[in-house]
Amino acid sequence: MADAVLFEFLHTEMVAELWAPDPDPGSGGKRKSLSVLEGLGFRVGQALGERLPRETPAFREELDALKFLCRDLWAATFQKHADGLRTNHQGTYVLQDNSFPLLVTMGSGPQYLEEAPKFLAFTCGLLCGALHTLGFQSLVTASVASLPACKFQVVIQKS
Amino acid sequence: MADAVLFEFLHTEMVAELWAPDPDPGSGGKRKSLSVLEGLGFRVGQALGERLPRETPAFREELDALKFLCRDLWAATFQKHADGLRTNHQGTYVLQDNSFPLLVTMGSGPQYLEEAPKFLAFTCGLLCGALHTLGFQSLVTASVASLPACKFQVVIQKS
Numbered sequence: 001m002a003d004a005v006l007f008e009f010l011h012t013e014m015v016a017e018l019w020a021p022d023p024d025p026g027s028g029g030k031r032k033s034l035s036v037l038e039g040l041g042f043r044v045g046q047a048l049g050e051r052l053p054r055e056t057p058a059f060r061e062e063l064d065a066l067k068f069l070c071r072d073l074w075a076a077t078f079q080k081h082a083d084g085l086r087t088n089h090q091g092t093y094v095l096q097d098n099s100f101p102l103l104v105t106m107g108s109g110p111q112y113l114e115e116a117p118k119f120l121a122f123t124c125g126l127l128c129g130a131l132h133t134l135g136f137q138s139l140v141t142a143s144v145a146s147l148p149a150c151k152f153q154v155v156i157q158k159s
Numbered sequence: 160m161a162d163a164v165l166f167e168f169l170h171t172e173m174v175a176e177l178w179a180p181d182p183d184p185g186s187g188g189k190r191k192s193l194s195v196l197e198g199l200g201f202r203v204g205q206a207l208g209e210r211l212p213r214e215t216p217a218f219r220e221e222l223d224a225l226k227f228l229c230r231d232l233w234a235a236t237f238q239k240h241a242d243g244l245r246t247n248h249q250g251t252y253v254l255q256d257n258s259f260p261l262l263v264t265m266g267s268g269p270q271y272l273e274e275a276p277k278f279l280a281f282t283c284g285l286l287c288g289a290l291h292t293l294g295f296q297s298l299v300t301a302s303v304a305s306l307p308a309c310k311f312q313v314v315i316q317k318s
Contacts, residue, residue: 005206005207005210006166006203006207006235006236007165007166007169009202009203009206009207010166010169010170010199010203011169012206013199013202013203014173014199016202017195017198017199036176039176040169040172040173040176043168043172043175044165044168044169044172047164047168047171048164048165048168051164076165077165
């Protein structure tokens with residue numbers, strides 16, 4: 001399915017573009033690129049969040065919103081579901097993907113681990129933006145222990 | 160279909176990001192942003208060109224390659240076919256789309272016309288990149304007479 005790979009190709013090229021040699025090395029390039037990707041993801045997540053759950057009742061419970069991310073948002077973005085969702089029942093959730101599509105194209109040796117954050121920033125923003133549309137403020141971070149598996153930790157901010 | 164809108168949302172946000180107030184107004188921002196979008200499109204088009212025609216025999220004729228863009232590349236990217244293809248049989252082709260998805264979200268009054276190029280640059284690159292993979296060097300430009308219709312002119316470069 002070519003339209004599935006379109007997003008992945010575009011994501012790859014956005015990352016490459018943002019990591020192209022920085023003409024202004026004094027501008028904190030790396031951190032800025034990560035936050036640009038995260039911001040793009042956030043706004044796309046907001047828009048997807050508005051679009052996706054049209055037939056779904058409002059998400060009153062956090063857990064429903066998180067299940068929605070694992071199923072519907074993952075399906076819309078990666079054509080599969082996330083592999084696992086765990087929670088401490090105190091507002092912290094961990095989404096697990098055992099073969100994260102945006103990491104699959106990288107090599108899988110430990111020497112690639114330090115390259116991983118730039119392939120995860122967009123999705124961190126995406127999750128945070130979708131949750132924002134669903135009425136939840138959150139902090140989302142990602143971690144990789146063994147490529148191409150990764151975890152997204154979502155901490156819901158109580159108002 | 161949410162995965163169809165994913166590309167459109169992402170494209171919209173890329174354009175917005177590239178047109179965010181330029182911190183360095185002396186750097187020819189507009190032209191640079193257009194060429195960044197076109198470059199992204201080119202590399203995505205190259206990759207799609209490799210991926211799409213796996214079951215298709217090689218494109219020996221230009222016209223076959225152009226028909227492929229109008230049908231398969233358009234379907235993969237915009238979930239529809241282009242509305243028309245004309246040629247002067249001397250290496251110049253015009254692809255017509257009467258309701259181009261990346262222009263549909265804009266307003267349609269004539270006052271928006273000058274905004275159109277930034278929503279067309281990525282697709283110009285996409286066409287050029289896909290043709291490059293198929294073995295044809297080309298120049299691709301876009302024009303809009305009446306939103307949201309547009310035309311892409313492809314001039315094949317003879318070697």
